[in-house]
Amino acid sequence: MQMQDYSASGHGGDFAAALRTAIDARAVTLSWLRERLAANGNPVSGATLSYWRSGDRRPEGPQSLAAVEQLESLLHLDAGTLLSLIGPSQRVGPIGTPQYPLEQARLEQAVAETFTALGSPVMDPGRDVSTHAVTEVGADGFVISRTTRTILQCTSGTITHVPYLDLTPDQPVPAPIFSMVSGGRISGLHSHHTGEVHGAMFELERPLGPAQTTMIEWKLEFPSGYPGMRETGHGVARNARDLLLWTRFHPDALPSWIDEIEETPDGTIVTEQHLDGATTIHQVQRNWGPGMLLHRWGYDDRV
Incomplete structure (x- = not known):
């Protein structure tokens, strides 16, 4: 899995900051969030939640985005508050080894x-x-x-x-x-x-x-x-x-x-x-x- 550092600036940093602020405001733990996400059919590991909160990673893919929607509800945020801060995907996808497409x-x-x-x-x-x-x-x-x-x-x-x-x-x-x-x-x-x-x-x-x-x-x-x-x-x-x-x-x-x-x-x-x-x-x-x-x-x- 490719990892990018999003904590410095841009949408990824905004998402992490907003998530930290909301967690602090609700005075809940990552374990509490993990348990309730799993109970609602959106399992996310504690390590992943920690990465999201710190900005070392950000949500990617349908399952992670569904979990973020649930996080907004659990943290008493308006719908779209966190999702709007994630920004476009940073995944390049499979590219393989570059080669000349030539036989000669x-x-x-x-x-x-x-x-x-x-x-x-x-x-x-x-x-x-x-x-x-x-x-x-x-x-x-x-x-x-x-x-x-x-x-x-x-x-x-x-x-x-x-x-x-x-x-x-x-x-x-x-x-x-x-x-x-x-x-x-x-x-x-x-x-x-x-x-x-x-x-x-x-x-x-x-x-x-x-x-x-x-x-x-x-x-x-x-x-x-x-x-x-x-x-x-x-x-x-x-x-x-x-x-x-x-x-x-x-x-x-x-x-x-x-x-x-x-x-x-x-x-x-x-x-x-x-x-x-x-x-x-x-x-x-x-x-x-x-x-x-x-x-x-x-x-x-x-x-």
């Missing part, structure tokens, strides 16, 4: 060098909690743009900037056009000399502390004359709660075959997909990663 050591080195050039740690202290990546495919069957909307969470320390990369393994290309839609601004761009890795550094609107989240949305555009691509996807270096790919094809360029590809440290899985009369295809993965999720398509050219 050469490309992994290019990625590391691009992160360094952008001024970012090779493994930054952030993760994509939830990502929706929407790709538009033109009448020629090639990618026009990809818009990505992400809930970003800080896993440790403080985050003010976050890097994102566009990868084209074994296909050197010019830099695509990065633009920030919302949630920050672009503070730096870098293209690796191989032409297979292009990156942007996004400066967030506000710093993120441990377990805090924000939303950012950015766009990649591939202008006329850009080498045609019939593949799109998104990769995560840590476990993500959900990852959605939505690929939208021009009605005059519906592919004859589509593959969904999962690349993870355990290997590569290729699954054939079908439009079945639609013009779009989507795939969702939950509690997934590290890895890359891809859509690849073609027009009667499968070998």
